[in-house]
């Protein structure tokens with residue numbers, strides 16, 4: 033039985049009769065192929081990437097596993113539609129905190145229509161895409177004090193300027209109750225466990241950066257970094273039984289949304305690489321502060 037994903041933080045959402053992704057209980061994420069070139073392009077990317085032997089295994093792990101396409105009953109009631117069948121990257125968590133960050137200082141790319149260019153540049157200028165080389169697209173944090181999720185409001189997220197983006201990255205790893213109009217500064221209680229450490233978010237981003245410094249196969253236009261972790265496992269550390277103490281934090285970085293990936297044609301993806309470097313600097317600053 034397919035259902036609407038509980039932990040989706042951005043993009044097209046399957047509600048109010050709209051077309052959006054679905055998940056099953058086997059850890060698979062079904063993303064409908066958008067009826068235009070975007071769906072076809074994303075499927076083409078996954079076919080190419082999943083069989084590309086030039087991409088090292090330690091890089092493949094930053095992408096959802098691809099299980100082909102399948103006709104399934106669409107969320108908008110329009111009958112069976114082709115869907116990408118992907119690994120549901122949050123299915124192994126019980127209460128995941130999730131953030132989607134769109135990377136790049138532009139989301140448009142050469143040869144798009146005038147209409148698409150205008151739509152993109154408007155949003156790129158209104159958000160931190162142009163100024164920072166990335167923008168937060170959405171996030172949710174598991175609030176332990178209240179034992180429930182807190183979700184950032186989409187219109188607030190899309191209005192972030194530099195300080196808003198910095199604050200969001202701090203809230204994402206804080207244990208004091210988050211809110212959009214909270215005066216108390218985020219305490220960054222989970223920063224060192226989630227962003228830091230030998231297998232934390234920063235280490236993973238640096239591994240990705242090293243690949244982006246040389247890879248010229250693909251240009252990842254308008255693609256997002258998804259960060260996921262479980263704060264429950266951090267809070268349980270140091271107390272409780274041994275099993276709980278051993279539960280790993282499992283902070284993960286995954287790349288998602290490949291509807292606008294182009295062939296790299298032997299050229300470095302400097303739009304993604306530049307955005308990634310800028311994003312890394314923000315994460316480093318939080319760790320150092």
Ligand SMILES: Nc1ncnc2c1ncn2[C@@H]1O[C@H](COP(=O)(O)OP(=O)(O)OP(=O)(O)O)[C@@H](O)[C@H]1O
Nearest residue numbers: 040041042043044061096118119120121132288289
């Ligand atoms: N493989 C996955 N596993 C779990 N969640 C995912 C996966 N892929 C995407 N998501 C969730 O869905 C959201 C939207 O994903 P994606 O960007 O691929 O969709 P989209 O509708 O093409 O978005 P946009 O409108 O920004 O182009 C992500 O922010 C994330 O929360």
Ligand SMILES: O=P(O)(O)O[C@@H]1[C@H](O)[C@H](O)[C@@H](OP(=O)(O)O)[C@H](OP(=O)(O)O)[C@H]1O
Nearest residue numbers: 042043044070139155169186190254291292
């Ligand atoms: O950031 P938001 O507010 O969620 O807005 C969406 C986001 O900009 C997507 O990147 C875009 O899809 P493309 O990048 O594929 O164009 C989508 O366009 P759409 O609504 O025309 O699908 C927007 O709705």
